[in-house]
Amino acid sequence: MKDRNILKQLDDHLAQLFIIPGLICLIVFVAYPAILTIYNSMTNLSMLTMRATKFVGLKNYVEIISGEEFWISLLNGIKYTFYSLIGQFFIGYVAALSLEKIIYCKSIFRVMLLTPWTFPSIALTFLFSWMLDPSFGIINFILEGLNIIDNPIPWFGAKNTALFSVIMMNIWFGFPFIMLTLLSGFQTIPNEYFEVAEIEGLNFIQKQKYVILPNLKKVFGVLLILRTIWIFNNYDFIFLTTGGGPGISSQTVPIYSYITAWKRMAMGRGSAITILLLIFVGLFIAIYFKVFGMSEKESNL
Template sequence: MATASLPGMGIRSLESTYSRLGILLIAPAVLLLIATIVYPLLYALWLSLNSVYTPTQQSTFVGLANYRDMLGSPTFWFSLWVTIVWTTSTLILQILCGVGMALLLNEKITFRSAARSLVLFPYFVSTVVAVLVWRWLFNDLYGLLNQVLLELHMVDAPVNWLGQMPNAMISIVLVGTWKYFPFVVIAVLARLQTIPLSLYEAARMDGAGPFGRFFDVTLPQLKEVLGVVILLRIIWDFKEFDLLYLMTGGGPVNQTRSVPLLVYQQAFGLNQMGAASTSAVGMMVVMGVLMAAYLYRSQRTRSHDASR
């Protein structure tokens, strides 16, 4: 009986060894996750419950007072509205431009390989370099854009693109679209190349024209990848800081100040680290609600499609 139990004991011992080895192998990744995500998140939550003076880090526990002030602050709600306008406008233009460019690059056009490489240029160029170029183009005194518009007699005087509304918001939306639409192109183009040609042939035989093939074949095939792209772009655009800060700094008169810019101003301009952490937590909650709603809707759509 003792001899018969040895193989079982050996298997259990081997499984235990492999389990310990697995824990040991993933331990560095877990520690890194805790150090870079969990600890800063918990620390931000703790700071939001305190009144903290940034230079000295002296703090006084105030409980939920920061949250009460934030919810009653018109400044926070206006910054949230600016963030939503920026995110929505940029996302819509990115999707339209990205899908359109991907459809074009999927066709057999001249210099298609070169065009596919060049379209990625805005996404990989440094944000600082891109902003410097665009600020020069938008300059109201010697900017190239105003010079072209004046030469074409489309305007009678130079346009102040970054110093007044709504020009400032339009400008940063256009720059954001130019900078980030190549990400949509990459994702959509990769999916387009995997769509079976037999689907298009069947659609042609049924008498579908170009628009019919797009809405009946291409768009349904792109639904999954567009869902992922939209979710990622919402997250990244909602928390965008460097492009907005370098383009307008939140001006004119804080009309383009998003929540990330508000957090920066509170933390390092007003030296109110506690209030800044509270605004950051509020932004995180809004993003969490948006992502949860989107994922819930996507799950219901997949369940509905699977039951059909």
């Protein structure tokens, strides 16, 4: 009787038990650093002495929000995320559709199209820096050869092209992930839907609109949330190619935070920037969830 009670108790609380290891990891690796960062953001912590001598309250936040550098960095981050997402989703979707149609050498094409995603960011940035170099880069060489440009363009170095070039690089890097996830999504759509679409005589566009897109809505939602977080927080691509320049024309919030905390040694202010970044990313995600939460209610109805 007693044993049965213990087993029942265990059964009732098994879910909670399984959560404990995850919870411990969350507290140690997420909650503690987050709380420490919040605390640091309210101090004058300097990287020169590695200690804070004063609690400054919200002073760091006020200074950041009242300066234009933060807002320009935020706007750059939004542009970088938005255009990268559009490019990655468009190319990823087209590539996934093409791979669905291809009959021969499917695996070879799949591996080839997946290659960009396997590049380490340092190798990728070196590759693009060389290809786009104004003195010896192949892109300028080709464009000059085709008489499209008169003089070589410093793609990563000029104000008008720096952010655009990083976005192009990010699109090239990120589309395979979208492609692969959507390809998996296609497999979950029942064949009957396509057969009905054929019988109804739907054209290509109509098939996308009435069959594929509605069935992949949740996949798109998850992809959108993940890629938004990853791209908005992305640091290495921009830092290794443009360094946030020229001026601050390609500087995003993570770069601004890094420069403030590590190069200017104001870790307190740098921490405040990361907390603001967290708030903004959280806001975007909340909006996405709200949109997808509403759609779920609609579908339940």
